[in-house]
Amino acid sequence: MRCAEATHGHLRLAVAGLGEIIAPALAGVKAGERGMFALRPEQVRVSAHHEAQELHNHYHGKVRDYLYLGDVTVYKVELDNGVVLEALLANSAPGRANSSRSAIHSASAGATIRECICVTDLSTDAATRPHESGRDSRVTQWLVSLPPTLFLLVFFLAPALIMLVASFQYPGEFGGLAPLFIDGQANLSLETYRFFFSDLIYAEIFLRSFLVAAATTLICLILAYPLALTIAHSPKRHRDLLVLLVILPFASNFLIRIYAWIILLGPANLLYTPFAVIAGMVYVHLPFMILPLYTNLEKHDPALLEAAQDLGAGALTRFWRVTFPLSLPGIWSGTALVFIPVLGMFAIPELLGGTGDILIGNLIKEQFLDNRDWPLGSTLSLLLTVAVLVLAGFSAWAGHTRRRLA
Amino acid sequence: MAILEIRNVTRRFGNLKAVDDVSLSIEAGEFFTLLGPSGCGKTTLLRMIAGFDEPDQGALFLEGQPLAGIPPEKRPVHTVFQSYALFPHMSVAQNIAFPLRMAGKDEDEIRRRLKETLELVHPQRQGAAFSARTRAARSSVALARGLINKPRLLLLDEPLGALDASCANRWKAS
Numbered sequence: 001m002r003c004a005e006a007t008h009g010h011l012r013l014a015v016a017g018l019g020e021i022i023a024p025a026l027a028g029v030k031a032g033e034r035g036m037f038a039l040r041p042e043q044v045r046v047s048a049h050h051e052a053q054e055l056h057n058h059y060h061g062k063v064r065d066y067l068y069l070g071d072v073t074v075y076k077v078e079l080d081n082g083v084v085l086e087a088l089l090a091n092s093a094p095g096r097a098n099s100s101r102s103a104i105h106s107a108s109a110g111a112t113i114r115e116c117i118c119v120t121d122l123s124t125d126a127a128t129r130p131h132e133s134g135r136d137s138r139v140t141q142w143l144v145s146l147p148p149t150l151f152l153l154v155f156f157l158a159p160a161l162i163m164l165v166a167s168f169q170y171p172g173e174f175g176g177l178a179p180l181f182i183d184g185q186a187n188l189s190l191e192t193y194r195f196f197f198s199d200l201i202y203a204e205i206f207l208r209s210f211l212v213a214a215a216t217t218l219i220c221l222i223l224a225y226p227l228a229l230t231i232a233h234s235p236k237r238h239r240d241l242l243v244l245l246v247i248l249p250f251a252s253n254f255l256i257r258i259y260a261w262i263i264l265l266g267p268a269n270l271l272y273t274p275f276a277v278i279a280g281m282v283y284v285h286l287p288f289m290i291l292p293l294y295t296n297l298e299k300h301d302p303a304l305l306e307a308a309q310d311l312g313a314g315a316l317t318r319f320w321r322v323t324f325p326l327s328l329p330g331i332w333s334g335t336a337l338v339f340i341p342v343l344g345m346f347a348i349p350e351l352l353g354g355t356g357d358i359l360i361g362n363l364i365k366e367q368f369l370d371n372r373d374w375p376l377g378s379t380l381s382l383l384l385t386v387a388v389l390v391l392a393g394f395s396a397w398a399g400h401t402r403r404r405l406a
Numbered sequence: 407m408a409i410l411e412i413r414n415v416t417r418r419f420g421n422l423k424a425v426d427d428v429s430l431s432i433e434a435g436e437f438f439t440l441l442g443p444s445g446c447g448k449t450t451l452l453r454m455i456a457g458f459d460e461p462d463q464g465a466l467f468l469e470g471q472p473l474a475g476i477p478p479e480k481r482p483v484h485t486v487f488q489s490y491a492l493f494p495h496m497s498v499a500q501n502i503a504f505p506l507r508m509a510g511k512d513e514d515e516i517r518r519r520l521k522e523t524l525e526l527v528h529p530q531r532q533g534a535a536f537s538a539r540t541r542a543a544r545s546s547v548a549l550a551r552g553l554i555n556k557p558r559l560l561l562l563d564e565p566l567g568a569l570d571a572s573c574a575n576r577w578k579a580s
Contacts, residue, residue, distance in 0.1 A: 071488075071564070301489070301491065303487055303489050303491040304491050304493060304494075306458060306478075306487070306491065307485070307487055307491035307492075307493075308493075308504070309458075309477070309478045309479050310456055310457075310458075310478050310479070310483075310484060310485045311479075311484060311504055311505040311508055311551065311552075311555070312479050312505055312508035312509055312555070313479055313504075313508050314479055317508065321504075322493060325495045326494070326495055
């Protein structure tokens with residue numbers, strides 16, 4: 001085939017046996033070049049009527065042969081000039097079915113030669129090629145992502161940088177920060193970092209926070225998994241209601257719900273204990289584990305479980321070999337949504353926990369509001385952020401699984 | 407003796423009789439095809455043979471033994487599903503070896519049978535180069551998975567659609 005014309009929008013190809021074909025533009029193809037041209041059978045449509053004359057590429061021909069292959073049918077169409085095109089049509093596709101079925105019926109009625117029109121729909125093929133997105137769409141993409149990017153830069157990156165600088169500054173005499181420069185000299189120190197690493201108590205609070213977060217996440221996972229599975233397996237018409245029930249607690253204020261726990265735990269002599277802290281944490285964060293798990297489990301193909309059962313897997317094996325590995329993405333997102341907020345949570349330990357139950361969140365809050373030591377507060381926040389990032393990076397690396405039968 | 411005997415099997419869904427008093431007997435080594443328009447009960451019959459459904463009336467016998475009450479995982483009957491139902495989180499080899507692992511076979515035997523089965527369904531492409539990107543390749547994997555543990559009976563639910571003719575003939579022969 002020879003390329004007759006190459007413009008920004010399309011290619012005009014001169015193809016031996018087919019004549020002229022309009023194809024989507026392809027970067028690097030110039031007019032006058034020769035090359036190969038392939039037509040996917042599933043991109044060829046067959047219609048009995050002249051319904052698609054307005055499409056660029058259509059040919060008149062006769063159905064010489066067809067083969068019914070379950071959910072698709074293959075047609076061999078001989079064009080008027082003797083060239084044979086192969087077309088593959090889904091038998092279930094709406095609209096298409098009519099024309100293909102009429103072709104089947106007429107063919108099975110003995111009329112093995114049927115006049116038809118072959119339409120090659122090359123535009124759909126173009127949509128699947130990523131490298132053909134032009135400069136226009138890149139500009140659009142950039143414009144669309146600009147507001148969120150700006151938001152993150154102004155309200156996330158900038159404060160983080162301010163905190164980074166603040167962590168090296170001295171505290172002001174009455175709170176706040178001491179000036180950054182005194183007499184043209186930088187007024188910075190590593191004092192807060194030295195302080196943090198000099199006393200084991202901070203490391204201990206960090207460790208305790210991570211343990212509380214890990215325990216909360218694990219309990220949430222154990223409680224959420226059966227519930228998410230039940231919702232995903234319940235009849236479709238009930239699912240939305242059940243999901244609504246899961247998020248219903250959000251309708252009442254977070255602090256009110258925690259105060260309710262005070263009323264519940266007080267008479268049981270469990271208030272101000274580590275148990276109370278974990279119970280409150282689990283209670284508040286449970287929906288954040290249920291929802292991503294449910295979203296994942298709901299999408300599982302029930303045929304996979306049937307296949308596993310058919311091939312000899314009992315109920316437990318089916319869960320561990322099929323359901324569980326397929327739900328790992330949901331587990332990861334649920335874990336992130338529970339673990340990270342719990343790490344920074346200060347209200348629950350403050351209201352439900354005892355003096356020995358303070359977590360990093362409380363420590364940070366204390367530095368800013370009570371001790372007026374902003375540099376130390378900034379340091380603690382930064383170290384927490386770094387720890388979370390390291391952990392997230394590690395889990396991303398550990399959870400990285402190759403895409404297999406994609 | 408017939409490997410599979412279906413005796414006066416009826417299955418109703420509400421008012422609909424999906425399978426109405428079907429009796430047939432299939433000999434070992436026989437290649438038996440059920441033909442009919444969609445909705446005529448082919449899949450329902452296959453599901454009853456595989457054990458996912460039980461007949462309302464009548465009974466099924468595999469090598470003379472009644473199948474009633476035996477769960478699908480205990481029946482020496484494997485199915486190649488219409489959608490193939492390949493496990494997306496497993497490699498091709500893990501998919502095909504799945505029935506052997508379920509049967510508790512040791513690694514040596516799994517490796518040997520895997521090689522044999524791949525040669526059978528797709529002699530020209532093997533090992534690492536074998537991928538399941540195309541429909542035909544996926545159907546080969548599903549077929550290999552159904553065959554590998556040598557079931558007494560292999561059920562194919564509209565499977566030939568994506569098998570190319572040569573492959574179809576080859577495994578029919580085997």
